[in-house]
Amino acid sequence: MAWKPEEACNRCRIYVWEFPVRLAHWLNALSVVVLTITGLYVGSPYIYPHREPQFLMGWMRFAHISFGYLLLIMMVLRLSWGFLGNRYASWRTWVPYSRAHWRDMGAALKFHLFVGDRPPHAVGHTALGNVTYIIIFLLFLIQVGTGFALLTVNDRNIVHVLLGGWLLSFFHLPTIHMYHHITTYVLLAFVAGHIYMAWYMDTVERDGVIGSIFGGYKFVDYHEADHGPRDR
Numbered sequence: 363m364a365w366k367p368e369e370a371c372n373r374c375r376i377y378v379w380e381f382p383v384r385l386a387h388w389l390n391a392l393s394v395v396v397l398t399i400t401g402l403y404v405g406s407p408y409i410y411p412h413r414e415p416q417f418l419m420g421w422m423r424f425a426h427i428s429f430g431y432l433l434l435i436m437m438v439l440r441l442s443w444g445f446l447g448n449r450y451a452s453w454r455t456w457v458p459y460s461r462a463h464w465r466d467m468g469a470a471l472k473f474h475l476f477v478g479d480r481p482p483h484a485v486g487h488t489a490l491g492n493v494t495y496i497i498i499f500l501l502f503l504i505q506v507g508t509g510f511a512l513l514t515v516n517d518r519n520i521v522h523v524l525l526g527g528w529l530l531s532f533f534h535l536p537t538i539h540m541y542h543h544i545t546t547y548v549l550l551a552f553v554a555g556h557i558y559m560a561w562y563m564d565t566v567e568r569d570g571v572i573g574s575i576f577g578g579y580k581f582v583d584y585h586e587a588d589h590g591p592r593d594r
Contacts, residue, residue, distance in 0.1 A: 373581040378450045378486055386440040393433040400426035430509050450486030456496055463489040485582055501545050508542035
């Protein structure tokens, strides 16, 4: 039976996303935007200064490196909060270790492929969403590792070597650059899909999922607040 908007009645307001989760989300989003703009410029300059002292390339590289560090810090924060945060941020929800998780993942996949007519109810992320974020986390690791490997070529120190410079011992520099570049476009594709799916789920479920990443609160059915798929 198809889900109806009237089911949005009799809901409760529940605090789902704690501040560290929301902070990591928005700073990650900002980092992806800045790193994309500056990275494309460093790779192939598309703006030319009117006079030499403007040092535009230097500022672009500085911003790129700075936000690379910021992305790394936010990854550590989010990973740490998987052990310190509430059950909606817990690392236990990331891995589909139970049959319930796999059922939820299948239901979410059917809904987003327009095969199923009922949205996957979840207080926090759906099982499919959690697996997706694991993949995104791995892509971030690739970006950080390859980025610091490229930085090590001109600025070799122990920090840069540990964060990615060691990759130069296993891969050629053009190969590292290729993976760094390709992963950027994969992340941009995810951003586009993420925005669309968040908007789509918000309009269908009407649970305030978009607003929740600002204030932390979602609106869910009373029975789902205690027994939803994310709480099993």
